[in-house]
Structure formats: structure tokens, C-alpha cells
Amino acid sequence: MGIEGVGARVARKEDKRFITGAGRYVDDMVVPGMKHAAFVRSPHAHAQIKKIDVKKAQGMPGVIGVLTGKELKADGIGNLICGWMIHSKDGSPMKMGAWSPLAFDKVRYVGDAIVIVVAETKGQARDAAEAVEITYKELKAVVDASKAMDKGAPQIHPEADNNLIFDWDIGNADETAAAFQKAAHVVKMDIINNRLVPNAMEPRAALGHYDKAEDHYTCWTTSQNPHVARLVMSAFYNVAPENKLRVIAPDVGGGFGSKIYIYPEEIVCLWASKKTGVPVKWVADRTESFLTDAHGRDHHTHAEMAFDKDHKILGLKVETKANLGAYMSLFSSATPTYLYATLLSGQYNIPAIHANVKAIYTNTAPVDAYRGAGRPEATFVMERMMETAARQFGVSPAELRRKNFVTSFPHQTPVIMCYDAGDYAASLDAAMKASDYDGFAKRKAAAAKKGLLRGIGMSCYIEACGIAPSAAVGSLGAGVGLWESAEVRVNAVGTIEVLTGSHSHGQGHETTFAQLVNERFGVPLDSVSIVHGDTDKVQMGMGTYGSRSGAVGMSAIVKALDKVEAKAKKIAAHLLEADEGDIVIENGALKVAGTDKNVPWFQMALAAYTAHNLPGGMEPGLKETAFYDPSNFTFPAGCYICEVEVDPETGTTEIIQFVAADDFGNIINPMIVEGQVHGGLAQGIGQALLEGAHYDNGGQLLTASYMDYTMPRAGDLPSFKVSTSNTPCPGNPLGIKGCGEAGAIGSPPAVINAITDAIGSNDLAMPASPSTVWAAIRATTKH
């Protein structure tokens, strides 16, 4: 490893622009003639639209256009779709309701977009939006998935009877029932995974520009995957053919899943730009983001786990109701199925599993993947069950887990996944040591003297990342392949551009991807540029989510680098009159091994472009492209241990210590990996202690600003103790597993296990706010 190569703790190349205020986000973009948009949104959770009157708004100062869903339909703009087909257990396809980018006959959640107003200034657009008069006939709303299938519940889409989108099964019901027949112990729990709002700090934004002279569209958008946005807007929404549509996702201020999806606003801004003849920019305010960004989680689950007399797991039964909100977002069907139920084996040997998932419409914002996406929900079920089982049996939670760990690989679970490598005991040991688990009893006694309840809880998580083998996901219903692309351009002076289909919105790709090139060719990081986020520059890509940019995105780069290296060596061998097999690359030069004969990297590159003296038949230039399709998912895993003190008088929880011991496979930049873990932990601890999206029964979002939705702040969190003990992933050339989501996946059960340990009650909902904890304490004690 060199000082800038693989494994080095290199400071980030991209930081310079962000720390000096020179980052370029969508809201910073200015196009000549650009005007501003505001959307008129439904104030009702469920209503028929009787009349839309735009006359008054059209006459307001500065107004350029006021456009409705009927005009959008007339122009042939298509409905938004979910791109992953799930079949119910009876074989029927999922029941997808129509989602028009602008609602014209019915609204189904508060925030549903109905009209776009384009005006000279943002203020004028908003003033005019307030003047649009819409007459509604209000309908009864339902917001809770556990009630949306009840008799008498309102019907949200005509396509989905009883609001049931699909009723899906995985695993083997008969084998699982047989396992429960043999059980010595059965542990049962009802578990709610609370609804969250992703809250990337940069609100969503779109700038649509139709160029009449060229008959060409450009869309600047806050996207994690601009190529998928282009594909979907072209193939399904009929905005423009792909060759006439350029999508640019410049600097993007965080995504966490919420910026994967194609939303109505970017479609409507592009269409409105053509209709009005001006570039149209829309930037969400924070309340719009709360109302309309895809939310995360929102599962109601009943789970039962069967154990034999020696506390070995025999089987697992899970029934989950997943709230998908008012419309099916782009990947919404995959999140509670293939990203959730396939991880219900956890880190454990479980001979039989059966899970049933019902996906349900409600009058709430669409729900889709949010950091972790299904895997936090699976981990929460598994790790609450394991902790509860240990308490029921009166055994050590660590030893119950250890006894049931998968220890030999590959390991085929009963729910599709085949774990390729791991050492779960190593992470458990590392976490127990780092947390001084053995010294806990003393610390608890010391806390008790101060009148505080101290508790400790652990969570052993596993996730499936590196998403995903295209053929495998295709067979499971995905509408796209999940490979990644790379192009490596060696310039005539030896500097290098890497074009990638991954998208960086905080992950530091401009640094880690360049480290990969430095490791291979010795070219300084400053001479390597990473190009991403623009469909005119990068031909095609699948974007960044599911901890895939390392395992899949960088593997594509490795493949392209392999091709560049092979050609570079051929050129060098020719120039040095040596055998190609004797050429090695060291310290920025191509050398004949064991001699001092060499050609510097830049001279080889120049030779490739002057083409005066190339091997016979070789094409000039040095540029290679590769597509990498993974052969399996990757399986990051680890153990988290949380220690808390609860004040029984106020119910306030303080996290005293949080230890994370992860197995991410090989690591390119440890500093960046640690940063990913820190951020994931904050989101997971936020879910456990602070965050929750609450709708009232009429469908109004009560937590629609930072005054009401509790974001984790610096004072809510401790500094974290993180470490890794890594087993390389055998499935990709770099041995990488992925690290982006682990923190958010593994931490919520560790926190709740710690608090429930402290207060001596196992019944505790997330977020474990002071009032919730206080009530749980009161419920277990006599007053």
C-alpha cells in the first residue's frame, strides 16, 4: 500500500469545494431565462377533485404558466410506476394503482401534487399557487396499515381490493410448522418498526430545461442514480426519448435512499419547461420534503421463534404488514420482500423459516427504501427476538447467539440467500472486549447508587449488499439489471479520468475510486479525476444505493483497469523490446522485471496517442470500458453493543457507550468507512430514541418540520467506538462487502435491548422517547 493507495487514510479530494462554499447543488444552478415553480398540493389525505380553477392564479403578478394534470395527460405523460414486480402467493401480480405526476381526479395523501405554477420569482410562484382554487369532496382516510384492510376502511385505488397490494410468501410453511411441533420453547413477539423520514439535508430539487432549437431536454436533479432517472423518464413517462434527454445529478446533499426514486416534480418541471418555453426550477422547502419524500420502514410484525431444549433455533415464523403509502414508489415492492424477508435468518443456523408479507396502501406519503431498506426491519425482528429469548431462558444473550451462529461457509439459508464468508464470533468477541462487557455489572451497581438504571444490549446483524446479480434480481421481478459500468480514459499526458455509473452524494468516491487507480498505476491522486452524475458524460450506470458502489462500482473500475493495464504493458514491452509478460508497473513506470529498463507511465501514454511506434495491428489510444455484474450479494455483518443510563424519574435515556465491530471485507479508505459507520449509527440511534413520522387519523402529517420531527443532534449522541475485523468477500475482485448501511441496520435493536435491560420491561416502542420510557417503567412498577 502506498500513501495514496488502497488501505490508506487519505483526506478527501472533494472536500476543498465543500469547505469553501464552492459545492454546486441543484439549487445553485442558474440557467439563462430560468423561472421558478411552486406546486399546489392536496391539503386532504383522501378526496375527489371536483373542480380546479386556475383563472385567478393566471392573472397574478409574474405568472408565466399554471398547468394541471389534465393537460399533462393530454400531452401523453405517463403514470409513475413501481419497477419491481412481486407476485402474491396465489400467483397474481401485485395490484399497482395509477399515480399521475399531477393528480386530476382524486388525491390520496396530503402533499399529492395537483398543479404547477411557473412565475418570475419563487415568491410570485408561491403567491399564485395559493390563488389556485380547488374544490374537493373529502373522503374517509386510513393511515395505519394494520387497519387499512379492515371492513369499512376506505378504498384507495380501484385496482387494489381492500388496499392489499400483494400477499407474498417466502420459505416453507410446512417445514416450519413441523419445526414448531418439535419445539421445547417458543418465543413470540409483536414488533413495530416505526415510520421514518430520511431527511437528507439538501431538499429535493429539479431544474428542467427544454431547448427548442435542439429539441432537447436537460434535467438537473437531486438524484442518486441519474441514468435510471433518464431511463425511466424516457421509457415509461414519455417525457422525452433517451437520446434527447440529459440528466445531471451534480453535487447532491445526501440521499439515504430518498433520492433513488423518480418523483413527479422532475417529470413535471421538464414538461412545464416545454409548455412555457422557459427553464423551470423547483426546490422543495423542508415541509414539502417531509410530506412528499419517500418515507422509510413502517412495519407491523408478529414473529415466533422455536427453540429446542438446548436453545438451538428450530424455526421462525414471521407475519408482516408493510405500509407502502398512497402510491407504489419505484422500488417500494422490493423493500419489504427481497430486501427484508431474505435476511430473516440473521447470523444464525435456522433450519426452517416461513414469512408472509402483506403490502398495503394507506393515505400517507409513499414508503420506499431508506438507508438499510428492509434489512433494518429484519435485523430488528431477529435481534429483539434473540434478546427476548435469552431473557426468557435466563441465559447470556451473547452465548445464545454464539450457540446459533453460522460457522461454516458457504451457508444456504432457507430464504434464498447464500452467505459466502464471515466470522460472526470474531465480531462478537471484538465488540464485547471493546465494551468491557464483563465489567458491566460493576458499572450498573455504580449507576444504581446515583439512582440511575444502567442497561446493556447487543445486536448481531447481517445484511445483503453489493446489489445485485442482474439475472438473480431479474428472476425475482426486478425491471432492471443491477450491474455497474466504468470507463477508464488515460490521457496523452498520462493523467486519468474514470467515468463511473455510481453516484457520490457524500460517500467520497472522488477519493476512494482514485485510490484504486493510484494503487494500480502509481499515478498521483491529483492526476486522477472521477467523473459521475451526468448522462452525457457517462454512458450508463445504475447509481448508488444498497452499499453497492464499492463492491459493484469499484469492481467495474477494476475490470476496466485490467484492460488498460494489459494494453499499457503491450505498448511498454514494444517500446522496451521486452516480453510483455516481463513488464511490471512500479513507482509510476513500466519496467522490465529485474532490470533498470523502464518507460515512465506518461511516456507510454503519449506513445499510445502519437501512435508512431505501436505494436503491429494495435489501435491507437488508451481507453477501456467495462461492465461488471456481481455473481452474488455481499454479506457485511457485525456486532453492536450499546450501554445506556435511564433516569427513572424522567424516562430520559443517555447513551453512555456505543461499540461497533463490523466485518466489511477489504477496505479502501478506513477513514471514509468509519465515517459511513458513524453516520449510519446516528440514523439508527435516531430511529430508536428520537425519530418517528406521525399522521393523525385524518391523514395530516403532524411531524412535518424540524420543530416536530426530532432529528438527532450532536448533544443526543456519544462519540462512537468503531472497529473492523474483516473477512474478504470471495465474490468480487477487491474482496469488498460494503459499509454504507450497516450502522443504520445494526443499531436500533442494540439501543432498545439496552433500554429494556435497564428498565426491566421488554415492552418498549420506538422511538423510546422519555415519555415512552417513563410509561414503560411505570407499567412495571407499583405506585
Next chain:
Amino acid sequence: MSDVSLMVNGKRVSGAAEDRTLLVHFLRENLGLTGTHVGCDTSQCGACVVHVDGKAVKSCTMLAIQASGSTIVTIEGLANGADLHPVQAAFKEHHGLQCGFCTPGMIMTATDMINRHPEGLDEATVRAELEGNICRCTGYHNIVKAILAASKTMSKGKKKAA
């Protein structure tokens, strides 16, 4: 419309603004200083923090006309030419940023915090004083580290100067 006149990053600037124009919008839209960001509507997130007459202020809580006559420093004006301000340098060295959106506000808040605590800072104080700045990426771990490191660097610099 009102005339707004400000000293921004050492330059005198003026322009007309609607009475309802917030300082942050005036900086971003009239002056093109897009390093100051808008992350919420309720003055909670702190992405818009700038220095007004030497104090950290959320520029979404102030009308442009209210600020008229003031001296403003934004993230673009913090560095001394090509040399990064010690807080900027510490954020880079300690990986105190990921997506970069909250970063300008964080750095402006941190600079003010360090200036107000010449005696030095500890972790608990830094965490408490970051109450008005939200970051969704870093979990604050490295932001806290960066601010503590910058505080040390800046107090050393002051001692040298004295």
C-alpha cells in the same frame, strides 16, 4: 422594494430587495454566494449560518433589509486567500463532512464557537453548542473532533501572535 447595503467578505455591495427577502436569499440570489445553504423553513438546521458583525447568525432568521449596514462574512470569505481557515482545514483533516450540504453552516458556527471560547473547548461543550446545526451524514463524531482540533490550533496561533 428596499435598498440593501452590506459589507460582504470585505466588499461593499448593494441592491434592491423585496421587503420579505431573507438575508440568505439575498446572499444566494442577488450576490451569487451559493455556499450558504437553505436546509429548512424553521431556523432549525443551521445550514445558512453566516457571521453578521462578528457573530454567528442563521441568515434565514433575518431579513436582508434588517442586515443593511452590517458586515457579513460567509463561507466564501472565511479563508485567507488560498490558505484555508484552521476550521476548514480541520474539517478536511478529520473527515468532518460527507455530502457537504450542512458544512458551510457547521464551519461558520464552529468558528464563532471557538472565538467565544478562547479558554478552549471540551467535547460536551462542543456538542451542546452545536444544537442549532443538523448534520445527517456524519453522526457528528468527526465534526466534534474537527472543532476540538481547530480550537487547539487556533489557541496555539493566538499564543504565537502574542
